[in-house]
Amino acid sequence: MIPKTAEYALRAVVILARAPGRPLSADALAESTQVPRRYAHKVLQALVRAGLVGSHSGPGGGYTLLRSPEDVSILDVVSAIEPIPRIRRCPLGLKGHTSLCPLHRQLDDAAAQTEKAFAQVTLAQLLNQSHSVPPLCEVK
Amino acid sequence: MIPKTAEYALRAVVILARAPGRPLSADALAESTQVPRRYAHKVLQALVRAGLVGSHSGPGGGYTLLRSPEDVSILDVVSAIEPIPRIRRCPLGLKGHTSLCPLHRQLDDAAAQTEKAFAQVTLAQLLNQSHSVPPLCEVK
DNA sequence: CGCAGGAGGACAAAGATACTCCTGAAATCT
DNA sequence: AGATTTCAGGAGTATCTTTGTCCTCCTGCG
Numbered sequence: 001m002i003p004k005t006a007e008y009a010l011r012a013v014v015i016l017a018r019a020p021g022r023p024l025s026a027d028a029l030a031e032s033t034q035v036p037r038r039y040a041h042k043v044l045q046a047l048v049r050a051g052l053v054g055s056h057s058g059p060g061g062g063y064t065l066l067r068s069p070e071d072v073s074i075l076d077v078v079s080a081i082e083p084i085p086r087i088r089r090c091p092l093g094l095k096g097h098t099s100l101c102p103l104h105r106q107l108d109d110a111a112a113q114t115e116k117a118f119a120q121v122t123l124a125q126l127l128n129q130s131h132s133v134p135p136l137c138e139v140k
Numbered sequence: 141m142i143p144k145t146a147e148y149a150l151r152a153v154v155i156l157a158r159a160p161g162r163p164l165s166a167d168a169l170a171e172s173t174q175v176p177r178r179y180a181h182k183v184l185q186a187l188v189r190a191g192l193v194g195s196h197s198g199p200g201g202g203y204t205l206l207r208s209p210e211d212v213s214i215l216d217v218v219s220a221i222e223p224i225p226r227i228r229r230c231p232l233g234l235k236g237h238t239s240l241c242p243l244h245r246q247l248d249d250a251a252a253q254t255e256k257a258f259a260q261v262t263l264a265q266l267l268n269q270s271h272s273v274p275p276l277c278e279v280k
Numbered sequence: 281c282g283c284a285g286g287a288g289g290a291c292a293a294a295g296a297t298a299c300t301c302c303t304g305a306a307a308t309c310t
Numbered sequence: 311a312g313a314t315t316t317c318a319g320g321a322g323t324a325t326c327t328t329t330g331t332c333c334t335c336c337t338g339c340g
Contacts, residue, residue: 002247004328007231014243025286034232036329045288058337059285074246085141092151092174102269103154106214106261110254111141117250129242144298165316179299185318198307199315286337293330300323308315 006081008035008043013077016065017123023062050080075118084115146221148175148183153217156205157263163202190220215258224255
């Protein structure tokens with residue numbers, strides 16, 4: 001559904017949101033998110049480029065969430081990694097009306113729907129639902 | 141969003157639905173759906189295995205839609221190629237509650253949403269919307 | 281200064297997906 | 311039967327994503 005990389009990014013950001021202020025190293029994040037060590041680096045770098053998280057070298061350094069959890073939606077994170085592909089023109093390249101044909105309209109509507117669903121959920125909301133199950137299933 | 145192969149399958153099935161009774165060859169379908177010739181064949185074979193379309197060799201043969209357009213949903217076609225991946229257990233493999241954590245609950249909800257959207261639209265509906273734009277954008 | 285903990289970038293291997301080619305088999309027509 | 315049309319299936323290629331390895335550079339601390 002969404003690329004693995006986006007999943008990984010979401011996990012990382014959730015973990016970061018739970019450790020406000022305190023920087024977490026890529027290796028630490030890789031462990032708690034169960035993402036392959038070196039791949040975690042890559043994912044985090046993408047998040048840095050997108051301006052969602054900040055990085056700092058040296059002892060005591062690591063990654064931190066730059067924006068407040070209320071201001072970060074699932075869509076923000078997913079889009080930072082890879083935007084949800086929308087269908088704007090006819091993929092067949094057929095010239096025609098400005099609007100999509102029924103098939104591609106449906107496909108794009110589905111994309112729009114998930115985009116909207118992702119835009120409506122913030123990190124803060126994910127954390128606040130902890131009364132049921134904590135953010136990343138870490139229940140013994 | 142959905143794999144390219146699924147897109148191709150949808151195009152093929154739409155074209156087939158517009159040519160009731162009359163079999164269409166893989167090459168003909170490849171052309172009108174703008175799918176690479178050889179690859180179209182592979183996609184069609186998958187649809188045959190799924191029982192959605194039937195095939196017939198020899199001159200005048202080709203592929204035909206087996207079920208009536210009212211009985212085939214977008215989901216049927218997509219699932220024949222590759223089912224929409226649902227999240228049933230915690231992907232981290234962490235043992236815990238029976239329910240998903242908030243993050244994965246959201247992700248799976250989105251999947252469920254598109255699954256539902258795809259299940260509600262039939263081929264017949266796509267064809268009937270032709271008053272606006274014909275099924276595959278073929279407007280000059 | 282020098283060291284250790286950290287990020288960052290350049291490859292390369294493994295896997296999945298998309299695509300091609302080649303050869304065989306079935307059905308139809310003459 | 312033989313030729314032609316069209317499906318069936320497997321092997322091979324290309325490309326992308328995911329993952330792994332190595333080396334460099336930055337930064338805080340003693």
